[in-house]
Amino acid sequence: MKPGFAKMIKVGLLLCLPVYAVISCRSTYPTTNHSFAVDAGKADIAHGERLVMSSCGGCHYVASTGRLMGRKMDDMPKIAGKVYSANLTASKKYSPVPRYSDAELAYLLRTGIKRDGHFVPYMLRPNMSDKDIRDILAYLRAGKGHAAPTDTVAGHTKLNFLGKWSLHVIGKPQPYRQSIPHPQTEVELGRYLVDNIGCFHCHSKKAISLNYLYPEKTKGYLAGGAKFKKPGGGKIRGANITLDYETGIGAYSKADFRRAVQHAKAPGNRSLRPPMEAFQLTDAEADAIFAYLNTIPRVHHKVKRS
Ligand code: HEC
Ligand code: HEC
Incomplete structure (x- = not known):
């Protein structure tokens, strides 16, 4: 390839990037119309706690307070702007969890699409079983231990164009699979x-x-x-x-x-x-x-x- 041509492509890409950023920032996705029937009576809260600590704690747990209160994400790769994980305790004021229905939370975990239709790429679990999601929900909703109501907010996510664009580099919305059985062997x-x-x-x-x-x-x-x-x-x-x-x-x-x-x-x-x-x-x-x-x-x- 001639050097001049390569340069043109580079400049072209640089010009396209903001346009692509604007397009991708604006996009929201359809929210869920699936039902997610959780039989809370069957839920295993202790299992839910272990799961939350292993699969969500890495980003949502603050060891110094022992609570799932959210924190600044310093280690998010290639993000331009500030990202804070959410408060996952039972705080009515500061946690999004009480506002989420079971179906919406299942949809968020499996697809990455929030209840407001925006996409976040941090916790894509398209293959998580119904049982695990039920146990996670039961633990978070019980609001005890690490999930006890904690009325604080670590900060608000603010992404610039590049940050918003890079969300789509980290991950894409995943298809919603309904009724996922738990593994047997x-x-x-x-x-x-x-x-x-x-x-x-x-x-x-x-x-x-x-x-x-x-x-x-x-x-x-x-x-x-x-x-x-x-x-x-x-x-x-x-x-x-x-x-x-x-x-x-x-x-x-x-x-x-x-x-x-x-x-x-x-x-x-x-x-x-x-x-x-x-x-x-x-x-x-x-x-x-x-x-x-x-x-x-x-x-x-x-x-x-x-
Ligand atoms: C790799 C880090 C990471 C992991 C692991 C993670 N999260 Fe998150 N989570 C985030 C970040 C960052 C946000 C905030 C996104 C934003 O502000 O745009 C968030 C936001 C949320 C929200 C709020 C969505 C909203 O509408 O504002 C919920 C609910 C949530 N996470 C639940 C979970 C659960 C449940 C798990 C475990 C199954 C989990 N997360 C695992 C990073 C993570
Ligand atoms: C958030 C990132 C992260 C996750 C999630 C993670 N690991 Fe690691 N793991 C690392 C890093 C980084 C190292 C290297 C640590 C070091 O060199 O001190 C490591 C080291 C290890 C080692 C030691 C290898 C050696 O050097 O002898 C094993 C085994 C391991 N991980 C298994 C697992 C398993 C199994 C899981 C899932 C249950 C897991 N890890 C989840 C980041 C992670």
Whole structure:
């Protein structure tokens, strides 16, 4: 390609970007007309709490207060502007949760579309089962413990053009699937947890360009490399968690794996650093993930440790 031509394309793209930004910022999406019938009597609130802490806590929980009160998102990639996660406690004044119907919340989690029709790409869980959504709702609505009413707001999200445009780079609205059954076998459960806890978000090639609907089709699935900001500066990368012996976790025993995911400790007592967390997973759940990892290809991919 002639250099002049390449330059023209670049300039063209730069000119198009704001136009595209305006178009994409304006767009709202249809809201839900699906019903989501939750049998609250059947809900497992304790399970809901573990799920919320593992799948939502990373962004909505503030450890210093012990509450799901929302915080400033410093680590959102490529966002231009300020982003604050919402208060998820039972606060009538400051939390959007009491204003959401069950169907609207199920729709938000599965598609990314808020009740006002705007799209947010942060918590796309298109494959989350009805049971899990029911348990999450039951826990949040009970308003106890970490979800006890907390009347504060961390801040209000303000995105500029580039920020709004970049939302659509991080993710796209996902199709709404109705009536999703909970996985039955150990390996299916492991695969489901890697998807819904979001392990693959951090442990694949990039934290953007994820395939939410079919996680296994994500580039560099679980072979590591995605970069994150470290608190205090510098970068840290998600590890290769395929069972490759040399570059992944092939040398882990089942017990090593439990310790890594439940206590954020690698073999040799090496502390795993944020954003890796000590997840609230039961032994059976940790084992299910390990069993699943045993079924996927061992990828030889060396990830630089920072
Ligand atoms: C990767 C970070 C992240 C994770 C994980 C996450 N959220 Fe959020 N959530 C956000 C951000 C950021 C916002 C605020 C978006 C905005 O202001 O545009 C938000 C907003 C919300 C809202 C308010 C929507 C509205 O209408 O204002 C609800 C409800 C919510 N999240 C529920 C959840 C639940 C339930 C989970 C767990 C299943 C979860 N989130 C997981 C980042 C996250
Ligand atoms: C928010 C991002 C994030 C999520 C979600 C996440 N991890 Fe991690 N994980 C990391 C990072 C970053 C590291 C590297 C930590 C370090 O080098 O100290 C890591 C390290 C690990 C390790 C240690 C590998 C080694 O170096 O020996 C294992 C095992 C692991 N994660 C498994 C999981 C599993 C399983 C899940 C889902 C239940 C998960 N992670 C979810 C970011 C994440």
